[in-house]
Amino acid sequence: MQEIEQRLRRLMIDGLSGDGTAYRDLLRELTPRLRAFFRRRLVGWPEDCEDLVQETLLAVHARRHTYDAGQPFTAWAYAVARYKLVDWHRRHRRREALHDPVEDRIEELFAEMEHDACDAQRDVRAMLETLPAKQREPIRLVKLEGLSVAEAAARTGLSVSAVKIGVHRGLRALAVRFKS
Amino acid sequence: MHTDDLAEMLGRNAEAETVGRPARWWALAVAGGVAATAGLMLITLGLQPRLATMIETPAWLGKAGFGLAMALAGLAAATRLARPGAARPWLIALALAPLALLWLAAAIQLLGAPAELRAELVMGRTWRECPWRVASLSVPALVGALLVLRRMAPTRPRLAGAAAGLFAGGVGAAVYAFHCPELAPAFVAVWYVAGVLTPTTFGALIGPRVLRW
Structure with missing residues (x-):
């Protein structure tokens, strides 16, 4: 543990003084640690874990001037991660408050369809074609290709919340069509 | 993106x-905040005419020193709270020590005074103006520190x-000491403290809104 702290701290200090290789190595080493940190704390939310890893990496980068070289680096990095985790919990509670049971059922249904045989996949795709692009693309990327919401946002050029809304509304529309 | x-x-x-x-940012916020507060005070209130005779008294030094101590404690806390994962528990004690000292001085003064004079010592002649003037004078430093x-x-x-x-309230109190005619520790212990607590409470209320990242 002590050894890791020393190595990461060295990389951070070198990175801050403009050493790109050290900085890249630091972020590369940090990524699996952050992933483990969030997975331990958010069991059952694998997608959100990956989003949080990315948010934390972005925050580490954007706020790297707040690291003080006299301070343990891992304490700093995990404090950033913990802040992002608290932020997630707050957002999540808000989402839960507006909770909509339809979505849960549909998500399950969709998960089954996804794992069914090829013709089921074709059905899904055929049904998806009936949706507007703003809903179709987020669902295709997130639900069928398994990208994280952040990745889907980057791919489509939509904002993260637009992707989430697209998935949500698209799934509801599909649910209605599926029933009829 | 992966x-x-x-x-x-x-x-x-x-x-x-x-x-x-x-x-550098903190230095800018402190220098800018103090300068703007001093300017605001000089323009709107002006210097205390009897300042030259007051400034050497222990009572005046204690009053201005209280503001300075609150400003320093607030600044020390803010600079540490600005960095994730920094140690900080002792900072609260740092802020409380000068406050305890002030309250001790006020208690000694009140206990030593005749009962009929005590209310006058606490209220002074300007208790209505004092807290909100200190709070108003804290605005520039608060904006700077939040930025x-x-x-x-x-x-x-x-x-x-x-x-x-707390930092901004301390700056406001220390600057207001150059205008304020009051000297009694009993007055400072109530109204200056109220003036400093106003921006502190305000900062705590808006912090979660304006300091998200």
């Missing part, structure tokens, strides 16, 4: 980050906002 690509992309943007930047905190990474925004408010 996480590894993101890390790779961020890694390519590793232009040297001047390590002294936060220290710096927004560029930093406070993981406890409510506490960070309160620290910024």
